[in-house]
Amino acid sequence: MNNVLEVNRVSKYFGDFKALNDVSVSIPKGSIFGLLGPNGAGKTTLIRIVNQITIPDSGTVILDGEALSQKHIRDIGYLPEERGLYKSMKVGEQAVYLAQLKGLSKEEAKKRLKYWFERLEIGDWWGKKIQELSKGMAQKIQFIVTVLHEPKLLIFDEPFSGFDPINANLIKDEILRLRENGATVIFSTHRMESVEELCDDIALIHKSNKILDGKLIDVKRQYKINTYEVGIKANNQSVLEKELHERFQVSKANFKTLEDELKLNIKLQQHEKPNELLNYLIARGDVSHFVELIPSVNDIFIQAVNSN
Amino acid sequence: MNHLPLIIKREYLTKVKNKSFIIMTFLSPLIFITLIAVVAYLSEMNSDKVRVISVLDESGLIKNIFENTDHTSYNKLEDMSLEDAKILVKEINGYGLLYIGDASEGEIDLKHITFYSEESPSITLISALENKIQTELTLQNRIKEKIDIEKLEASKVTININQESFQGEKTSKVDSVVKLVFGGAAGYLLFMFIIIYGNMIMRSVIEEKTSRIIEVIISSVKPVQLMLGKIIGTSLAGITQFVIWLILVGVLMTVVSLILGIDLAQMQTPQQQMLNQAMANPEANFEVQNIVVAFFNLPLANLIIAFILFFIGGYLLYSSLYAAIGAAVDNETDTQQFLLPIIMPLILAVYIGIFTVIEDPHGTVSTVFSFIPLTSPVVMLMRIPFGVPIWQQALSILILVGSFMFTVWFAAKIYRVGILMYGKKPTYRELIKWIKY
Numbered sequence: 001m002n003n004v005l006e007v008n009r010v011s012k013y014f015g016d017f018k019a020l021n022d023v024s025v026s027i028p029k030g031s032i033f034g035l036l037g038p039n040g041a042g043k044t045t046l047i048r049i050v051n052q053i054t055i056p057d058s059g060t061v062i063l064d065g066e067a068l069s070q071k072h073i074r075d076i077g078y079l080p081e082e083r084g085l086y087k088s089m090k091v092g093e094q095a096v097y098l099a100q101l102k103g104l105s106k107e108e109a110k111k112r113l114k115y116w117f118e119r120l121e122i123g124d125w126w127g128k129k130i131q132e133l134s135k136g137m138a139q140k141i142q143f144i145v146t147v148l149h150e151p152k153l154l155i156f157d158e159p160f161s162g163f164d165p166i167n168a169n170l171i172k173d174e175i176l177r178l179r180e181n182g183a184t185v186i187f188s189t190h191r192m193e194s195v196e197e198l199c200d201d202i203a204l205i206h207k208s209n210k211i212l213d214g215k216l217i218d219v220k221r222q223y224k225i226n227t228y229e230v231g232i233k234a235n236n237q238s239v240l241e242k243e244l245h246e247r248f249q250v251s252k253a254n255f256k257t258l259e260d261e262l263k264l265n266i267k268l269q270q271h272e273k274p275n276e277l278l279n280y281l282i283a284r285g286d287v288s289h290f291v292e293l294i295p296s297v298n299d300i301f302i303q304a305v306n307s308n
Numbered sequence: 309m310n311h312l313p314l315i316i317k318r319e320y321l322t323k324v325k326n327k328s329f330i331i332m333t334f335l336s337p338l339i340f341i342t343l344i345a346v347v348a349y350l351s352e353m354n355s356d357k358v359r360v361i362s363v364l365d366e367s368g369l370i371k372n373i374f375e376n377t378d379h380t381s382y383n384k385l386e387d388m389s390l391e392d393a394k395i396l397v398k399e400i401n402g403y404g405l406l407y408i409g410d411a412s413e414g415e416i417d418l419k420h421i422t423f424y425s426e427e428s429p430s431i432t433l434i435s436a437l438e439n440k441i442q443t444e445l446t447l448q449n450r451i452k453e454k455i456d457i458e459k460l461e462a463s464k465v466t467i468n469i470n471q472e473s474f475q476g477e478k479t480s481k482v483d484s485v486v487k488l489v490f491g492g493a494a495g496y497l498l499f500m501f502i503i504i505y506g507n508m509i510m511r512s513v514i515e516e517k518t519s520r521i522i523e524v525i526i527s528s529v530k531p532v533q534l535m536l537g538k539i540i541g542t543s544l545a546g547i548t549q550f551v552i553w554l555i556l557v558g559v560l561m562t563v564v565s566l567i568l569g570i571d572l573a574q575m576q577t578p579q580q581q582m583l584n585q586a587m588a589n590p591e592a593n594f595e596v597q598n599i600v601v602a603f604f605n606l607p608l609a610n611l612i613i614a615f616i617l618f619f620i621g622g623y624l625l626y627s628s629l630y631a632a633i634g635a636a637v638d639n640e641t642d643t644q645q646f647l648l649p650i651i652m653p654l655i656l657a658v659y660i661g662i663f664t665v666i667e668d669p670h671g672t673v674s675t676v677f678s679f680i681p682l683t684s685p686v687v688m689l690m691r692i693p694f695g696v697p698i699w700q701q702a703l704s705i706l707i708l709v710g711s712f713m714f715t716v717w718f719a720a721k722i723y724r725v726g727i728l729m730y731g732k733k734p735t736y737r738e739l740i741k742w743i744k745y
């Protein structure tokens with residue numbers, strides 16, 4: 001079994017409102033999986049179904065080869081987007097309590113908490129109350145509580161919100177380390193640069209439907225636009241530009257160069273190869289820049305959502 | 309995984325360790341006792357003051373019946389007109405002037421007995437005066453009519469009607485009062501408990517919602533478990549508080565009584581005094597002995613078992629509703645519209661208990677409301693001291709347990725959906741819709 005989680009044809013209605021429509025997602029073991037979608041698309045509903053907070057109307061969820069049941073609660077760590085802690089309870093006490101709810105013994109919970117508190121350099125917060133801490137500090141504790149019971153599957157919903165860049169980086173490194181230690185991570189966020197940086201696989205949910213999923217690299221190939229960013233220096237650049245306009249689909253490009261080159265985005269037809277373009281260009285001037293344009297997750301997101 | 313004990317423990321400890329809870333626990337009895345002590349002290353001071361009542365008796369018939377007491381002294385006026393007497397009383401700052409008109413034909417014109425005073429005199433004083441004059445004039449009339457007073461007195465008969473049910477249980481008026489006190493206390497206790505700790509449960513649910521920890525918790529625990537844990541934990545904290553209150557009030561009462569020398573337990577308001585007078589037949593009723601006998605005549609075992617069952621059943625029924633309300637709203641100000649339909653039957657139950665059960669413990673109204681689940685705990689607890697057939701009690705408990713299970717199911721549904729809903733105040737229609745989610 002290569003997938004740690006398989007969601008098969010899950011649907012969920014809230015009254016007349018369709019929150020999820022026949023959604024299937026497979027999450028490979030050891031991957032960081034980006035669950036994307038506009039606000040209100042149904043991501044949170046899907047996450048809640050995996051956490052057994054919401055029960056699906058139809059469809060099945062398989063965790064590590066078994067149908068999802070109560071005993072899997074300790075296999076999942078969930079950091080919800082709407083998160084908080086008991087305001088008037090001491091940090092240590094409530095971290096132990098939350099760990100106990102996940103099935104750890106009190107002693108084990110304390111031991112592991114000590115380790116994590118030291119690791120994130122927050123050891124002296126143990127006896128403080130949450131209301132005395134800043135938002136970022138509380139977020140750190142929530143992160144620890146989420147990962148403390150060493151679950152197979154970690155679900156982070158906007159994990160970086162509320163963190164300054166330094167701490168966001170710290171958390172990002174911790175997530176990567178957890179993955180190295182064998183955990184699988186589901187990562188739901190609107191910050192596309194984090195997806196770009198962290199995710200191996202993505203799924204895009206829009207208006208209750210899954211409209212796109214797969215390995216990030218495959219998705220990018222699928223959305224490949226066959227366009228090359230070109231910088232070329234010729235004797236008569238305006239003549240060349242006119243010629244290129246007649247031969248290819250061309251638009252203005254914008255990037256930094258040292259000389260006064262002609263900067264263009266050139267889109268090729270399906271049957272045309274980049275070498276043909278390169279040869280064509282070399283015959284007409286000095287090529288200083290030749291790069292294939294790779295669609296960013298951001299572009300894919302916008303394009304996929306708009307075309308649906 | 310059963311996390312119920314863990315949740316109960318947390319809820320209990322958080323409640324008990326909460327500062328305002330601790331302060332309330334220890335301060336309330338103190339305030340309560342202080343208030344009683346102040347009232348007792350003030351009324352003691354009040355009764356220390358001697359009232360001076362001037363009496364102007366133009367008939368000359370009843371001047372000898374007024375004897376000075378600790379609290380009242382009579383100042384007999386003679387040979388002056390009513391107007392002069394009024395001026396005099398005002399000058400000496402007396403409490404009032406009792407004027408008895410001339411009895412020229414040997415009979416007092418009753419219209420001419422008047423009490424003049426600056427402020428309205430107390431009702432007890434006026435009735436005392438009326439009593440004295442009445443007795444005296446009756447006596448004088450009897451003498452005038454040559455009625456043998458001794459024979460008349462000897463011929464008087466005092467009656468206490470014995471009460472006995474067809475099953476042979478004997479009761480009396482004292483019994484009824486003791487039953488009333490017992491039933492009333494039990495019903496009222498439940499009422500108070502529901503209001504105080506139901507609210508506490510509701511607030512604690514709202515707190516979990518507003519602090520947004522709820523989603524973290526219910527990814528580990530079933531919402532029903534969380535709800536039950538909350539209800540049980542808060543109830544245990546409530547029982548702790550109640551027991552501490554009882555002990556503290558007891559201890560403080562004793563201490564204050566010893567210090568001030570006032571017997572707080574014996575303190576009576578004027579109303580109570582009048583009530584006692586109205587029920588007077590002093591030689592027969594309200595002796596400690598009778599009360600003790602009446603107490604042991606109560607179906608004690610039945611009472612205690614029924615109290616425990618109805619208390620738990622009623623409390624759980626209401627508290628699950630409170631929990632559901634807490635889950636449905638975002639903040640305490642939004643709870644009003646949902647609280648009303650809960651508090652209404654509760655208040656209704658107490659009123660039925662006080663007015664109907666006392667009058668007719670086994671009448672249609674009392675019986676019907678002791679079966680309806682939202683009112684049955686209070687009403688039935690008030691009825692039981694008067695003897696309710698076991699089958700009725702059992703049926704009522706059965707209905708209560710059935711509706712409790714339904715309410716928990718219903719509340720859990722609302723709870724499950726509600727705790728994750730933020731932002732808008734739900735309507736009743738939406739709550740119904742949530743059940744289908």
